[in-house]
Amino acid sequence: MKLIYAIVRNVDSQAVIGALNRKGFYVTKLASTGGFLREGNTTLMIGTEEDQVDGVIDIVKKECGPRQQIISNPVGPAEYASMNTVVNVGGATIFVTDVDRFEKI
Secondary structure, eight states, X not given: OEEXXXXXXXXXXXXXXXXXXXXXXXXXXXEEXXXXXXXXXXXXXXXXXXXXXXXXXXXXXXXTOOEEEEEEEEOSSTTSOEEEEEEEEOOEEEXXXXXXXXXXX
């Protein structure tokens, strides 16, 4: 058995969870923070058999693929105008670990 941690942006989490649930995967959702833009993240924990790991990862990739976003980047003192910058957002960070023991009580 494997435990998959998928760290996704909050805005992508519901789509990922919905797609995983439709395919029969159970998901535990944890609130987390981090990343370049200091926006909220969601850490998803998915337990599955080893032969289904690639299917889970494919679903996560499909639902939260990378895209571009414009952010305002201040230039100099507050009196000056800010400069817009295009950054890549989205995607996910995924960890797959072995599970020595699993019990559902």
